Structure formats: C-alpha cells, structure tokens
Amino acid sequence: MDQETSSDDLNRIATAAGLPRLSDRQLAQLGKSLASARELAGKLPKDLHWSEELALTFRLPAAGEAP
C-alpha cells in the first residue's frame, strides 16, 4: 500500500479514473501504482518544453490524401 495515500483518497482516485468498484485488495494495487507513477514522473527530464514536437500530433489529411 502506498503510505502517502489514504484509503479514502484511493477510493476517490479510483472513482475518478472510472473504477468505482475496486476491492480493497485492488485498491492496494492502485496504491502501488501511484507510488510507481510518482517515481517514473520524477525520472522524466525536466527540460522538456511544449515547443518540442509531439510524436502523435493531430493532422488533417492533405488535399487528395485519403482521410
């Protein structure tokens, strides 16, 4: 269980994620996920900027190109 997240908070986070019926055991798994996500986010480079090109940018088809 993620020590930083209370049971109520886990329920709230699960519901917000569209998972309102997780069991206690599954909520504990979500707690581990939260801790792991924080760790991963901390490893992202700090100099990523909005001006860097996205890998998946929305693009309309060009003239003559199939939609």
Added chain:
Amino acid sequence: MNDVSELGIAEAAELVRGGKLSPLTLTAALLERIDRLDKRFHAFIRVTPEPALAAAREAERDIGAGNWRGPLHGIPFALKDIIDWAGLPTTAHSKLLIDNIASSDAHVSARLKAAGGIMLGKLATHEFAIGGPSFDLPWPPAINPWGGNHFPGGSSSGSGVALACGMVPAALGTDTGGSVRNPASMCSIVGMKPTYGRVSRRGVLPLAYSLDHVGPMTRTVRDNALLLQVIAGHDRADPGSAEVDIEDFSAELDGGVRGLSIGLVRHFYTEDMTADPEQSAALDRAAELLGELGAEVREIRLAPLEDYATCTRIIIRCEAFAIHRRWLAERADDYGELARQRILDGAAVSAADYIDALRLRARLTRQTLQAFAGIDVALTASNMDPACRIDDAEACARLYPRQARQPFNVTGQPALAMPAGFNRDGLPLSLQLIGHPFQEARVYRVAAAYERATDWSRRRPPDLAIRAG
C-alpha cells in the same frame, strides 16, 4: 526423413517443393510432437489438428499440381494468442476473453493463409501480453525447455517455447517493450521486431498501440527473413502501417560483414546496467568475432537505458489502461494479479506525464538516429541475465526490467535477438542487432554472418531427444 521436427522453413520448403516431403507428413509429425511434449511445456493454449491436417492435404494437392505458392506453402506455424484467426478464440491467455471468437483473420493471419501456411494452433502469452509469468490464469504459463523449470521470457512465451521444442518451425509474436526478443533470447531462437509500421497490427489485440509490433520468430536467421517476407506490407486499416517498398529480406543473407560498420552499444550492459558476467563476455566475444569476420566494430553511445525505460513504461501504462479501463471497471476480478497491477499502473499516470513521455520519445528517437549515422547495424545486449526459475516470482520480477530492448520500441527501429552462447549451467545467452528504419535486410545480413560463424542456433535443449522426432 526421420526427424522433421528439426527442419526449418527453408529446408522444409525445399523438400516440400521438390516432392520429397509431404506437407501432411510434416504436419502430422509436428502434431504428434506437440501431443507428446506440450503436457510438460505448455506452449499451446489450443491445438487445431483437424483443420491443420485438412490444410496440409490441400497444400499437398496444390503443390502436386504444380501450384507452389512460395516458401511457406505447406509449412506449419502457430500464432501468439492475441492474433485473430477467424473462427478460433483469441483469448490473450485471459479469463476475460475465454469465449472471444475471432470473426475474421488478422492481416498477418490472412497473409500466412494466402501463402499456404498450415496453422497448428494458438500459443501461450502473458495475459494481454503484459501480465506474466502467472499461475492464476485459465492456462498454465509456458515453460522453457532450456533448464529444469525456467522462465521462457515473454510475453510471446509460447512462441519461443514451441520453436525451441521443435513443435513448429515458425511462429508469430508481438513486441511492445521487447516481447518477441525476450523469449527469443531465453529460448535460444531468433526473434525480429521489424520497423514500426512494417507489419500490420490489424486483428491483433493491442497493448500500447504506439509501441506495438508483430514479429517473426524462428530457429534460424534465414527462416526469419522468409517469414517476415510473408507478413510485411502496407495495410490501410492499420493507421501505423507504413507505405514503403518491401525489400527482399533475404537478399543480403550471404553477403558477410566485410566492409560493414557495426556500432557496439557497450554502455548499455557495462555502465547503465551491469550484465551477468557470462552474458557480458558473450557480447564482447560477438563483437570481436564480427571484427574478425571483416566488420569495422566501434563503440557508440546512446542515451542512458533508464531514459528509454521511463519513456516506454509511461507510454505502455497509459495506452494499456485506456484500452482496458472498461473491462477493469466491470470485471477487475477476472484479471490475473500481475496483469491487473500492470494495467492499473496506467490509472495513476497524469496526462501531462504521458505527453511529456511522447515528447521524450521524439527527442530520444532523434538522438538515437543521429548516433546511428555512419554505422550499418548496432550490437548490444537483449537480456542482461540468463533465465531464472519460473516459480521464483521475485527473480522473475527482478530480471524483467534488466534488458536493453525498449530503446528500439521507442525509436521504432528493426531489432533482432538471437543466440550468443550458453552459460555454465547450459542456459541460453543472447545478443541484439539493431538497424536503420526499414533496413531489416542489413540486420539479417549481420545476423546470418554471426550465425554461420557459430553453432549456437544448431544446439537443441539437451533432454528433449529432438532428433527422435
């Protein structure tokens, strides 16, 4: 012909085409071998003997009538069970999809069918290609025939095991963070993750659509090129499919490495991670051998492994959760523990972090391709360690991230894993070769030269009596 289970695609195709081997004999022999061995190794979720024998009879008739379609005609194969084959369940090794009958063929299945291949059945995978090895699913996990009771790698675990056991000469797997190359490495076979977009994913259950690849798995490099030739090609129904020319993937197989430039990414397995000493020595020896064969081998540096791993893990988590969210909401109990944990991980990642991971992906790809300027192919580790026991959950969890495959899911470059020896316990060691986008033939050229200079691909698990057929 006493031992057809030993034959690869190329050898069997030559015999079949020349009328010296009947597709029916070949298919029946492999079905017998599956029946005899699979109780122990669990490579298959479902074997389909009757349709296979019927297809073999048809192939025999067609070839006898002079209508040979190519090297896959009359040759048996099997599919990882996240790939649709019309009329059969696609279960993803999960209770959730136990009755999920495919209404049509995946693009790759249709290609194999049109080539005259003989489908023998559906192969074990980690649940939804993410949760394994697991013992709480409707089918047991596949067991590696190398070692006593060892992990075969995953998630295309059944594909690796079926090939190593001589049950099939060809199989398909999928690779999102290394899932073709991991079982190839642990089972001492050849697995290629082609360039992103080279092979259509239509009809394949996605794990993370921006990183998913379908790839050929075989026992030899030549067979791998032949199998990729059949499944590669543009498909408008797959938005990631690339509209590029299909080269002859076998064209350079006999070209040798003289004059080629090979970049050794040594920091992946000596600095970023410290590989098992025998694995590390096997990689250094492979680099030396390629040099002795005439290649110019020099070290190159890419971004640290951890950068690629962070990028891959965030993208997989988010995309997998987006795919599974409704099932998780309604049927969370029907997942195995491991798959549920790994998919739930995506519920905890912020949208901003996902977008930053995509930005990081673009940056890493640009840097990596720049580092490849001036080299033909790169050489590095696939796994950092040989296989552990499959019933040692802690060891499996510890070994799983100790790999160098994810960088090339991030960049989309073609990457092949193949045998590179055995450790003192007789467990397979491996290497990975990486090429420029859409230059699979060059990767196969280097792999074939290394394969010819060693005998690793000819060795078989010691206690299988594979030659007894």
